[in-house]
Amino acid sequence: MNEKNLLDVRDLSVHFRRGSRSPALRAVDGVSFTVAERETLGVVGESGSGKTTIGRAVLGLVSPTDGQIEFDGEDITHADYRRRLGLSRELQVIFQDPYSSLNPTRTIAQTLSESLRSQRLSKDEVRDRSIAMLERVGLPATSADRYPSSFSGGQRQRIAIARALIVQPRLVICDEPVSALDLSVQAQVLNLLRELQDEFALSYLFVAHDLDVVRHLSHRIMVLYRGQIMEQGPAEAVYASPKHPYTRTLLEAAPVPDPVRQAERRSQRVRARDTTGPIPVAGCPFATRCPHATSLCHTERPRLEQTSAGTTVACHWWRDVSGETSDATAANTPLRLGDPVADSAVPHKSL
Known part of the structure; x- marks a missing residue:
């Protein structure tokens, strides 16, 4: 796979005003990523995570509040109408509902x-x-x-x-292209997209809410929640060894054929949903839903850290959650689960 980046997005933020007295909705909040030539980056998350807004910002359908978007080395963040017309030959989109997108x-x-x-x-x-x-x-x-x-x-x-x-683009934004289709048809369309990528040397920004679907087609995966990156890295590493509690929640949401295991997953999702609350302004956006959250999660936004699996994860306690805690990492961690300050925060499940 060619290492040249076709798309380079840096610190992208897209905010929407909801009235003069309401705070702006942070649909996308400081997101950075790249898409190389002939590569598929899967963007996965629940509704409202900002994944579609990212695609619309790349296409010029919404204006970024902050950040930079480069396509093939050219800054297109605020490209005018004429330049966007020229870019339409290289940037195309496949929408979620094929019927409404056809006249x-x-x-x-x-x-x-x-x-x-x-x-x-x-x-x-x-x-x-x-x-x-x-x-x-x-x-x-x-x-x-x-x-x-x-x-x-x-x-x-x-x-x-x-x-x-038909216009022979270089990058295609796939906005939930199979979510409205039956499972058997989904597989056919995904296989077709993969064949076309090889044949036409395409890059895909593949947006979906199903981690299983994203894994099937993507080289890398970026997991979003409330406009922020929770985890990203090689597709198999994110899928096989998820480090962030939210990524694990997405995997648990996928149905399995075993009714006993499916019932266990459903009960876990119900317990996680009981901890929902207001989105923290300064901390991790997943803190109000996370069963492992502490006071630190509500006050300090976690930075993306490198993991042993080759992924990056934005979580204060990813080592504990994934079982990778060691003496070396403990010495460098400012606050541990079990400390008095941590235990005084919101209740969390034992690890």
């Missing part, structure tokens, strides 16, 4: 040709390219003259993929 009054051929309007192509060339792309995503040539309503959800998502790739 029901236009044929598929008309929809695809719209993407090629800026290119100086004859009508025959546009149609040939449209049919070739439809066939590449697994649809017959006759699909070109039909309307979106005559296709299934999976077929419409294949059309959306064809529309995104």
Whole structure:
């Protein structure tokens, strides 16, 4: 995989005003990441974690409050309308709901040709390219003259993929592209995206709420909660050896075929949900839900630290949670679970 960074996002923040008397909503709060050429970065988190807002900021659909976005070495943080039009050939998006993103009054051929309007192509060339792309995503040539309503959800998502790739982009923002599909269709679309990535040398920013789905396609994973990075690193390392309590919560939320184990997971999620409360202003955003939270978690924002698994994690107590506590790390830790100050904080489960 090429090590050159195609996308470089530094300290990105996106805040939304909710009225003159209400504090701003910090949808994205100081997020930094990169996407290399031919790489897939999976962005995972619950609804409201800021993952879609990040994609919209990269596409220029929302204005960043702070930070910098570079695409292929060019600062596009505040690119104007004309530059964004030029970038549309290199930056494309696949939306969550393929039906709402397709014009029901236009044929598929008309929809695809719209993407090629800026290119100086004859009508025959546009149609040939449209049919070739439809066939590449697994649809017959006759699909070109039909309307979106005559296709299934999976077929419409294949059309959306064809529309995104027909201009030959370099980076594709995949905004929950399989969440509205059946499980069997999800697998087909994910396999198609992987094949197309290899064939067209694509980079993906893959947004989803399901860690299992993200793991299937991603080289690296970034876990978000309330606009902040909780954990990031190689996909297999994050999935097989999660260090942050929130990452573990996401894994526990995935259904398993064993009814006994599924019942255990459900009871754990209920207990975790009982600890919810207001989001701390200065501390960790997950502190009010975390069963391991202490007073330190409510007052000091944890920094991203390197782990032995090659990941980075923003948690004061990740060593305790993951069982990696040692004498060496204890000497460098300002506050430990079991200290009087820690025990005076909110109740937490024993580790």
